[in-house]
Each structure stands twice: as C-alpha cells, then as structure tokens.
Amino acid sequence: MDIRQFARGTVEWPRIERVVRTLADRYGREEVRVEFLEADNWLSTPCVVDEEWFVKIVSRQNALVHALLTTGRNVGAFSSGTEGFFDRFATPREMVEHEYEATRRMREIGVNAPRPIEAFEVNGLGVLVLEYLPAFRTFDDLADREVRARAPDLFEMLATMHAHGLAHGDLRAENILVCDGELYVIDATSVHEDRVDETTAYDLACALAVLEPRIGAREAVGAAAAVYDPETLLSARTFLDFVRLRPDHEFDSTQLRSEVEKAADLSGG
Incomplete structure (x- = not known):
C-alpha cells in the first residue's frame, strides 16, 4: 500500500x-x-x-x-x-x-x-x-509577476493577524488563495497563543519561503521589510532552516538569510 x-x-x-x-x-x-x-x-x-x-x-x-x-x-x-x-x-x-x-x-x-x-x-x-469559493487560484497557480504584485498584500495580511495575537502556523502556497482579486488564507493550524513572538517569526519565515523561489530573496525580504521591523525579520531568520526541512517548501535559505541580515543592517537593526 x-x-x-x-x-x-x-x-x-x-x-x-x-x-x-x-x-x-x-x-x-x-x-x-x-x-x-x-x-x-x-x-x-x-x-x-x-x-x-x-x-x-x-x-x-x-x-x-x-x-x-x-x-x-x-x-x-x-x-x-x-x-x-x-x-x-x-x-x-x-x-x-x-x-x-x-x-x-x-x-x-x-x-x-x-x-x-x-x-x-x-x-x-x-x-x-x-x-465554497468557486473561482480561486492558489499562489502556485499565479505567474511570477502576479506573485510579485501580491507579496506586499501577503505581508500586510500576516501583520494584521499578528497584531491581533493570531498566527497561521502552516503557511504554504496552496493555503494562500486569490479570489475576486483579493487574497484569502485557509487551513490555519493551532499554535500556542502565549508564544506570539515565535509564531510570528515562524509565519514570516514560511512566507519568505513561499516567495523566494518565485521573486527572489531580495524582493521577498524587501516586501517583508516594508511591513515588519528589523528585529522581527531577524527572528524569522532563526526558523528558515526548520522550514527548509519541510517537504512543502523548497527555497534557498542561504540567500534569504543573507538578504534578511542586509535589510536589518540597512535599517539599523
């Protein structure tokens, strides 16, 4: 079997x-x-x-x-x-x-x-x-140019969740949908509500892992840096190797880590 x-x-x-x-x-x-x-x-x-x-x-x-x-x-x-x-x-x-x-x-x-x-x-x-959302596309279905255009919206959506003490916990391309011109998120898993810093960093690392293969590490980190502060960006770096081990994420963790550190340095983090 x-x-x-x-x-x-x-x-x-x-x-x-x-x-x-x-x-x-x-x-x-x-x-x-x-x-x-x-x-x-x-x-x-x-x-x-x-x-x-x-x-x-x-x-x-x-x-x-x-x-x-x-x-x-x-x-x-x-x-x-x-x-x-x-x-x-x-x-x-x-x-x-x-x-x-x-x-x-x-x-x-x-x-x-x-x-x-x-x-x-x-x-x-x-x-x-x-x-039922009858006419949606996942991030996997989008052309790279549309992923690039949607990246800021993705981080804004995550930041809204995190500002209210929520986290997704299982962010993958297939869990990010586009329907009627809007981003939707599905399939949130359960995380400890008293671990906001860690779950925020993990969500951010997963989002960077989704974007890096499509738009490159520099643009992915740039979109994140427009929403998240340098300290949060650096905390996401901690989880990149963990996320890379998951079979549903394939990305260049070395490039992402380098770009995160550059962005933090430029911001004085």
Missing part, C-alpha cells in the same frame, strides 16, 4: 453517506450533490456540496496523522532553539472546531477567509462546513 494512502486513510462509504444525509437534513434539502476533490490531503476528505459549501470530513486517522505531524514540527522548533509551539488535537471534532474558530476570528479582524458555517460531529467524524 502507498504510504500516502495509508497515512490519509479511507473513510468507509456508509459513514460518508451518513454525513451527506446529515448535511441535507441540517440545511432542509431532500438531497444534495457532492463532488469529492482530488486533493493529496492527509488531514481530511474534502468535498463540495451543491457548489455552495466546502466540507471537510475528518476521521480519527486524520487526527492521528495531525498529531504525528505536530510532534515532528515541535521537534523542528526545538532544533531552532525554542520550545515547540504547535498544538495537537485529541479528536476529529477538536480539529474541525479549531479551524472553524480560527477562520471566524480571522474574518472578525478583517482578514479574508471563507465564511465558516458550522462544525459538528457525525458518527465519530468531524465535519467542517465553509462557504
């Missing part, structure tokens, strides 16, 4: 049918049309319902994989010289309730995110319902 298939697991069809029936009942519809997405997602079974709702179905195996990933991330944080700051979830319901609440809070402070509708449990499965 493919290790990805094993890690993700498969939700039995009768349990999925029960979730679908529950959704139809909750929203007063005799039946609903469900389209399952072909996404390499280890943490849920994603689908679109009636082209109106984006639904994540989270199993116990998904929760277990999340716990294992969280342990690995905390070890990586420790290797960067700080205690781990990623939270884990005990149940599928906790996973969907966290994402619901994180999405609600981001929208509350003015950060674009899909409208959260509800989170609940069906037969041991966590179910998250969000509004």
